Structure formats: C-alpha cells, structure tokens
Amino acid sequence: MKLGVELAPRVAATDDLRGRYLEEYPASVRLAYLLTGDRASAEDLVQEAFVRIFSKPRRIQDPQAFPAYVRRTITNLAFSRARSSRRERLREERVSISVDGEVPVDADSRELLQALDVLPDRQRAAIVLRYWLDLSEREMADALRCRPGTVKSLLSRALETLRTELAPEPGCDAGGGRRS
Amino acid sequence: MSDIERRLREDLSATAGAVDTLAPPFEPVLAESTARREQRRSAAGAGAGLVLLVAVTLTIVATNAREKTEADPERSGTARLAVDSATTTIPPTPTTRPRPAPSPTTPRPQPIPSPTTVPETTTTTTDPRPLAQRVPKGLWVVGLDGRNLRRVGEVGRYAWSPDGSRLAVATDRISILSAVDGRSLSTIESAPTSGAKVSCLDWSSTGQLGWITTDGAVRYASASDRAGTFVGTVPGPLDPLGYLADGCRWSPDGSLFAAPGDGLTLFDAAGRRVPVHTDDAEADQPIGRTTSPVWAPDGRSIALLGQADTVAPKAVVLSGEDWAHAVTVPGTNGVLRLAWATDGRKLFVTEESRVSSFDVARGTSTVEATTCCLGGLTPLGGGDFVTFGQGDAVRFVSSSWQPRGGLLTADAPANRCEGTFFATVRLAPDGRELAVEAQPMAGVQCPDVRPSP
Numbered sequence: 001m002k003l004g005v006e007l008a009p010r011v012a013a014t015d016d017l018r019g020r021y022l023e024e025y026p027a028s029v030r031l032a033y034l035l036t037g038d039r040a041s042a043e044d045l046v047q048e049a050f051v052r053i054f055s056k057p058r059r060i061q062d063p064q065a066f067p068a069y070v071r072r073t074i075t076n077l078a079f080s081r082a083r084s085s086r087r088e089r090l091r092e093e094r095v096s097i098s099v100d101g102e103v104p105v106d107a108d109s110r111e112l113l114q115a116l117d118v119l120p121d122r123q124r125a126a127i128v129l130r131y132w133l134d135l136s137e138r139e140m141a142d143a144l145r146c147r148p149g150t151v152k153s154l155l156s157r158a159l160e161t162l163r164t165e166l167a168p169e170p171g172c173d174a175g176g177g178r179r180s
Numbered sequence: 181m182s183d184i185e186r187r188l189r190e191d192l193s194a195t196a197g198a199v200d201t202l203a204p205p206f207e208p209v210l211a212e213s214t215a216r217r218e219q220r221r222s223a224a225g226a227g228a229g230l231v232l233l234v235a236v237t238l239t240i241v242a243t244n245a246r247e248k249t250e251a252d253p254e255r256s257g258t259a260r261l262a263v264d265s266a267t268t269t270i271p272p273t274p275t276t277r278p279r280p281a282p283s284p285t286t287p288r289p290q291p292i293p294s295p296t297t298v299p300e301t302t303t304t305t306t307d308p309r310p311l312a313q314r315v316p317k318g319l320w321v322v323g324l325d326g327r328n329l330r331r332v333g334e335v336g337r338y339a340w341s342p343d344g345s346r347l348a349v350a351t352d353r354i355s356i357l358s359a360v361d362g363r364s365l366s367t368i369e370s371a372p373t374s375g376a377k378v379s380c381l382d383w384s385s386t387g388q389l390g391w392i393t394t395d396g397a398v399r400y401a402s403a404s405d406r407a408g409t410f411v412g413t414v415p416g417p418l419d420p421l422g423y424l425a426d427g428c429r430w431s432p433d434g435s436l437f438a439a440p441g442d443g444l445t446l447f448d449a450a451g452r453r454v455p456v457h458t459d460d461a462e463a464d465q466p467i468g469r470t471t472s473p474v475w476a477p478d479g480r481s482i483a484l485l486g487q488a489d490t491v492a493p494k495a496v497v498l499s500g501e502d503w504a505h506a507v508t509v510p511g512t513n514g515v516l517r518l519a520w521a522t523d524g525r526k527l528f529v530t531e532e533s534r535v536s537s538f539d540v541a542r543g544t545s546t547v548e549a550t551t552c553c554l555g556g557l558t559p560l561g562g563g564d565f566v567t568f569g570q571g572d573a574v575r576f577v578s579s580s581w582q583p584r585g586g587l588l589t590a591d592a593p594a595n596r597c598e599g600t601f602f603a604t605v606r607l608a609p610d611g612r613e614l615a616v617e618a619q620p621m622a623g624v625q626c627p628d629v630r631p632s633p
Contacts, residue, residue, distance in 0.1 A: 018206045025203035030196035039199065047209060054213035055220070109195035112188075131185065132192035163184050 020063070021050055024070050027133075031071065034128040035078040035121075037113045045081060049073045071133070071143045075125050082121045115165035122146075123158035130155055200352070202377055319349060320616045321359055321608075328613075332362035335617055337391075337427065337604075339383040341403070344608040347615060348389055348403070350378035356403050359608070359615075369407040371397065380427020384434035385609075388449060392428050398439055400451060411451035415442035427471070431479040438473040438482055444498070457504040467496055467506070472517065477524040481540065485515055495529050497540060509538045511545055 025046065032042035032049075053060055053073055060066055105113070116124050122144060129135045129143055137148040144151065181189075319338055322329040337350040346365065347357045354368040370378045371393045381391035389401045392414060399408030429438050436454060439445040444467070446454040468488030475482050481499040495509035495518055509515075509529055517530040526537040528548070535548045604617045 017210060021206050021209065022203055030199045033199045034192060034196055042199070043204070047204065050209045051212045051216065054210060055216040057217075105195055105198050108191050109198065112191040112195055127188060128192065131188040132196055159182075159184060162188070166184065166187065 017054055020060075020066055021054075024067060025050075027067075028070055028074055031128065031133070032074050032078065034116070034132060035075065035125055036081070037117060041081065045074060045077050049077055052077075068139065068142060071129075072145070075129075075143050076145070078125065079121050111166065115162055118165055119158050119161055123154050123161070126151060126154040127158045127162070318618055319347070320618060321347075321613055322616065323613050330362070332359060332615075333357050337378050337381050338606070338615060338617065339381050339389070340606060340608050340615065341383055342385050342387055342609055344610045344613070346403070348381060348383055350381050350391065352377075354378065354381065354389070354391065354401075354408075359613070366404065368401050368403075368405055370399070371395070372407050380440075382428050382430050382437070384430035384437075384449070385432060386434035386449065388430070388434060390428060390430060390437045390447075392439055392441075396441065398428075398437070398445075398447060398451075400437075409451070411437075411447055412445075412453065414439045414445045429473050429475055431475045431482075432477060433479055436479070438475070438484075440470040440473055440484060442469055443467060444470050444473065444482075444484060444503070446503070455502045456498075457502040474518050474520060476520050476540075477522065481524075483509075483518045483520065483527050485518065495527070495538070497527060497538075507540070507543070509545065510543070511536075 028046045028049065029042050032045045033039060036042050036045065049070065053070060060069060116127065119127065125144060126140060129140045135143065137151045140151045141148045144154070146154075318331045318335060319333040320329060321332050332347060333349045333355065334351050339348045340359070341347065341356075345359055347359050348368075349355050349357055350370060352370075354370045356365045356367070357363065358365060368389070370376075370391060374393065374395050374397070376393035376395040376397065379392045379394050381389060383389050387402060389403065389408070390398065390411075391408065392398050396413040396415065398411040398414060400411055401408040428440065430436070431438070435449050437447045437449070439447065444456050446456050448454055467484075467486040470484045470486050471493070473482050473484040481497055482503070483495060483497045485493040486496045487493040493515050495515045497507045497509065499505050499507075509527065515529055515531055519528045519530075520526070521528065521537070525541065526539055529536045529538055529545070536545045537548050538545045604615075606615050607613075608615070
C-alpha cells in the first residue's frame with residue numbers, strides 16, 4: 001500500500017524513540033523522585049525531559065550517549081524546578097499531610113528523603129548519582145556540568161551533612177534505630 | 181566503604197524501588213516534542229523575518245537620509261556617516277538564535293480524594309453553545325446527559341460490570357469499585373507470581389473477568405475471587421499501539437475471550453483455546469500484530485486492528501468457520517479505533533482525521549465525518565456517536581450538552597493541546613453513562629471545546 005510504504009521510515013523512527021522512552025523511563029522516574037522527593041513532580045519532570053529531548057532529535061543520534069543525556073536533562077530540570085517556589089510548597093505539603101498517590105515508603109526511606117531535603121540541590125544530586133546510580137566522578141561531572149574536582153567537594157560536604165542528619169538520636173538504642 | 185555510604189546505597193535503592201515505574205503513554209510525549217520543534221522553527225522564521233524587516237527599515241531610513249543630505253550640503257558630512265553606519269551595521273543573517281517561547285507549565289492537578297465532584301468546571305466563552313468541563317487525571321464517570329460527573333478511581337485499564345453498577349480497574353492489582361461513588365468493594369491479585377502489569381481486561385456479560393498481563397498471561401476470575409486463574413499465554417508483543425490499544429474483549433454472550441498479540445488468540449469461557457486460522461486470511465498481507473478487538477453485536481464477527489511490520493495499522497473483520505474469513509477494510513491505514521454500529525451492519529473506523537463507516541455486507545466505506553485528531557469513537561445507537569480526541573485536553577460535558585445531537589469534536593488542534601487527554605471511553609452496559617480514562621500530560625491548558633453543530 002502506497003501510504004504504508006511512505007509512512008514506513010517515520011514509523012520505524014517513532015518505534016525507535018518509543019523504545020528508548022520505554023527503556024529509560026523507569027530509571028528516569030526513580031532518579032527524578034530521588035532528586036525531588038515527590039512522585040508527582042518526578043513524573044512531570046521526566047515527561048518534560050523526554051519532550052525536550054525528543055524535540056531535538058539531532059542530539060540523540062548516538063544511542064550509547066542517550067542514557068547520559070537523559071540523566072543530564074533530568075538533573076538540570078530538577079535544579080531549575082527546585083529554584084521555583086513550587087517545590088517549597090510541595091515540600092511543605094509533603095511534610096504536613098499524607099497525599100493521595102504518594103510513593104509508599106518505609107520509615108528508613110522517609111528519614112532518608114527528609115535528610116536529602118536538607119541538602120543543597122547539587123549536593124543532593126551528587127549523592128543520588130554516586131550512591132544510587134553508582135556513577136564515576138567523570139560521569140557525575142557530566143551530569144552535573146561541573147569539573148570532577150567539584151564532584152568530590154560536593155560529595156564530601158553532602159556526606160558530612162548526612163552523617164549528622166541520619167545519626168541516631170541521643171538516647172536511642174544503638175540497634176533500635178535501624179532495620180537489621 | 182563507610183557506614184553512611186553503605187546506608188545510603190541501601191536506602192536509596194529501597195526508596196527508588198518503591199516508585200511505580202509504569203511509563204505513561206508515549207504518543208503524547210512525541211506529539212508535544214513535535215509541536216515544540218515546529219514552534220522553534222516558527223520562532224526562527226519569525227526571527228529571520230524581524231531581521232529582514234529591520235534591514236529594510238534601516239535601508240529606507242538611510243535612503244531618506246542620503247536624499248536629505250544631498251539636499252542639505254551643510255550637514256552632508258555627518259549625514260553621510262550616519263548612512264554608512266546604518267547600512268553597514270545590518271547583519272546579513274541573524275547572529276543570535278531566537279529563543280524559543282518559554283515552555284508552558286501547568287500546575288499539576290492536586291490529588292482528589294475518591295470519589296469527588298468536579299473541581300473546576302466553569303469556563304467562559306462568548307460562544308453560546310454548551311461549555312465543556314475539564315477533568316484532571318483519573319477515571320471518571322459521567323451521564324450521557326452531562327450530569328453527575330464524578331471521579332471514581334485512579335487511571336488504569338478498566339471494564340464495566342454487566343449490570344453497570346461496578347467497574348474493574350487495573351492498577352497494581354484489579355480493584356472492583358462502585359461506579360456510583362468509587363468505593364472499593366474488593367480486590368483481585370492480577371499477577372500473583374510475576375507482578376506483571378495488566379495490559380487489558382474485560383468483564384463478560386456472564387460476570388467473568390478476563391485479563392492479560394504484560395508477560396502475555398491470560399487469567400480469569402469472578403469479582404469475588406482474590407486472585408485470577410491462569411488460562412494460557414498469548415504471543416507478544418502486547419499493545420503495539422500503546423495507550424490507544426483497547427485490549428481484550430469478551431464476546432457479547434460471554435462465551436469467547438479475544439486476546440490480541442501476535443495474531444489473534446481466542447479462549448472459551450472455560451479457558452480452552454479456540455482455533456483461529458488468520459494465516460488463511462484473504463487479506464492482502466498477514467494480519468501481524470493485533471490489538472483492539474471488537475465483537476459485532478451478534479458475536480459472529482470480530483473486527484480488530486492488524487499491523488504487519490512497519491505498515492500502519494489497518495482494520496480487519498474476521499468471521500466464518502475458524503475465523504478464517506478475513507476482510508480488510510479498504511482504504512484504511514493508520515486506524516486508531518473500531519466500533520460496531522449497534523445493529524451490527526456497519527463498522528465505524530476512526531483514523532486520525534476522519535471517521536468512516538464500513539458496510540460489511542456491501543463492502544463499501546463512507547466517510548461520516550472529517551475532523552482533526554480523533555482518538556476514539558463510541559456509538560450511541562440511532563446513528564449518533566461520542567468521540568474523543570487523541571491528545572486532547574479534557575472536557576466533559578455540561579448539563580446542556582446534547583450528546584445525541586451528533587458528532588462531538590474538539591475545536592482546537594488536538595496535538596497542540598495538553599493537560600490531560602482521553603485514553604479510553606467505554607459506554608456502560610445500560611447505555612446511560614460513560615467511563616472516561618483521563619491520562620495526565622504536563623503543559624498548557626486547552627481551549628474550550630463544544631459539540632459541533
């Protein structure tokens with residue numbers, strides 16, 4: 001059929017994008033959630049990231065580089081959104097009320113998210129990229145758009161803060177504050 | 181590795197693992213990215229046009245100045261300099277790229293306790309025709325008279341119960357909800373061992389639920405069961421059309437369960453496979469991957485979308501012994517939805533920009549309506565339809581909406597319209613209400629929509 005033949009390359013290209021989208025979505029939404037601490041924001045952010053990425057198809061021709069490009073876009077978007085007052089509002093809501101549709105997390109995860117909330121955005125991202133995605137300093141520098149030396153500094157300062165934030169409260173049983 | 185680092189690894193992994201990672205439909209993302217690319221191109225064109233306009237203006241100014249200078253010798257030195265300056269500072273091409281328009285952002289609708297009434301319904305327009313209502317993400321039910329719009333649950337594949345009083349909604353499990361107020365009545369484990377997501381489900385007229393999970397497993401259950409009974413598997417891939425797919429369907433009498441995938445698989449009510457010989461199809465090419473099967477009202481024919489390789493989906497009607505008699509609806513390519521007329525004589529075929537009716541007995545097609553960006557169609561009987569737009573933001577109906585007045589369409593180009601869009605619309609068995617699955621899509625809000633005259 002003539003129409004089908006004409007559509008074939010476009011369909012194939014669309015299938016390729018769809019495949020990349022489906023492949024990268026799970027890790028992307030998890031990354032966005034760890035960066036924002038809010039599921040709805042994470043979903044919005046990831047959707048916006050893919051819209052931006054697919055609107056510039058020339059930049060995504062190398063499939064090997066695609067995951068890193070997605071990470072960088074999500075990280076940048078998270079930084080941008082964090083600067084807005086909206087995130088502050090969401091953060092307050094998250095602390096004060098249980099929102100329908102929130103990710104069901106256990107006490108440890110909740111404590112972690114609250115501790116991450118204390119960190120400046122770039123430090124938070126450095127922690128997530130290092131200890132969740134297990135990225136190298138070079139890969140982190142690429143995602144954060146900074147020098148590897150800056151990455152070390154961000155991680156060091158973030159760990160210092162988290163040691164305090166996640167330390168057991170005085171008077172607690174040493175083994176009682178954590179799951180086994 | 182220090183304790184804090186070890187703990188971070190553990191807790192970050194656990195926290196990330198708790199996030200539901202089911203990807204929302206791809207098509208709206210693609211549509212939006214395409215729209216933005218075009219927007220940038222337009223902006224670039226406008227930027228070049230602006231530079232050209234400036235150049236022309238400056239040239240005219242310079243020409244006037246030159247003429248004035250020649251007429252006024254006392255000022256000739258200064259004026260000549262001004263002319264040269266003006267003519268030489270015009271850039272031949274734009275040196276800076278025009279900035280794209282700021283990306284629109286829409287505050288995400290706040291989660292609404294289920295059930296709920298519509299939070300935002302009033303839109304104003306100078307047009308006297310009926311207004312629409314916007315609905316945020318969720319599963320909604322509305323009367324055909326436009327009244328009693330209510331949110332009954334989360335977004336998910338869903339099916340009406342035979343009596344129209346309940347809905348089965350698949351999220352991480354299958355919830356049986358009251359269609360009146362969204363109250364949860366019971367739940368069924370959809371895939372107890374694999375944890376796979378539900379790809380499609382349907383509720384038979386005899387009260388049996390059937391569903392397929394993304395791993396291809398088919399299960400049956402009654403609404404009171406705690407888990408489904410494994411029936412068999414269908415060859416993948418499932419849902420080649422993504423969110424447009426409207427999955428599996430019971431035959432009208434509840435005796436056969438149509439399971440799309442690679443070809444078509446039929447199971448009887450006891451879970452036994454029924455022979456299907458689509459390989460012998462009279463179609464001009466193999467049926468390929470299938471989706472969205474719809475049974476004719478008499479249950480003797482089934483229409484579905486078939487997609488072979490890279491060719492766009494086409495409509496096929498199967499009937500006869502072993503379902504070996506196949507007719508490809510002529511002139512269709514890129515079909516989005518199928519629906520039978522209530523008398524079973526015609527098959528309505530929704531493509532991106534038109535709705536056609538295929539007279540099965542005569543083998544002829546007639547274009548019923550031409551409009552932009554349709555996503556689906558539900559016949560109401562008497563020749564009327566409800567349609568919904570692919571990629572549309574959302575609206576449903578005011579009390580003055582008259583659904584039997586004809587075809588309903590959006591009045592805005594759908595693919596530029598964001599916010600929320602309809603994924604599926606299903607008519608209740610009694611024909612008095614519609615269920616609407618409204619999927620989220622970030623972006624600007626859409627213009628009002630009204631029924632076409």
